[in-house]
Amino acid sequence: MRIATWNINSLRLRQGRLADLAAALDPDVIALQETKVPDELFPAEMPAALGYPHVLRRGMKSYNGVAILSRLPLGEIPDTPDWVGRGDCRHLAATVHAPGGPVALHNFYVPAGGDLPDRAQNPKFAHKLDFVAEAAGWFAARGPLARTVLVGDLNIAPLPEDVWNHRALLDVVSHTPVECAALEAWRASGFLDAVRHFAPPPERVFTWWSYRNRDWRASDRGRRLDHIWVSPDLAPALTRHQILRDARDWEKASDHVPVMVELAL
């Protein structure tokens, strides 16, 4: 089973690119973030036309929004928290009915956190830290996890090799020590970093390049904001991963590229 995650940055604007993603990665499941579309305006026919007849989505106007497209039957996992009590559409959990048995899939879009890395002066940064801490506590309380995959735009690049310049980004939201520690605590609540299983440091891995770079490939000022984690019992099943860097050069590209992990389930 191949699971892809992509911050699509507007589903309605970029839905045509999902065919390119499917052709490039051949995923069985696609988790999307920043769909920016209310459920009633979600393009209903599109996923089945691409070969993904099973769909869950949780969207709102303008901001946030997550969705899961699947070739395999899905069941929504109910009663997930309203993180930080915001009513945001930042999490969607599904049971994927894979041939070898059900797999729990969590799709997250973590708050970006604004510009100033100061909890007291920047409410967005406080929201981000609270969100991550709450999520870590929720998974820790449900452990030990089995046959569980967590994906999404977690908006934190936790390792020095997850950013183009570790020292330069220590005060930049997404790579501050407090965020890196918070994300590590969340991961350690029950997961293995699947992408780093295949590409351990010192290899640099990026999944996002700012729109503000004139030539993203030449400057390569990237960060690894998009993640795939698996419960430890799935470690022996990990067979392959792929970062679809080519997607950053697609016409009208998202600033994030798709990330895929394959599991022999």
Place this chain on the structure above:
DNA sequence: ATGGTGGATGTTCCA
């Protein structure tokens, strides 16, 4: 040190 771009929306917020 600054500002650079893009999406949704509506004359600004968010990333």
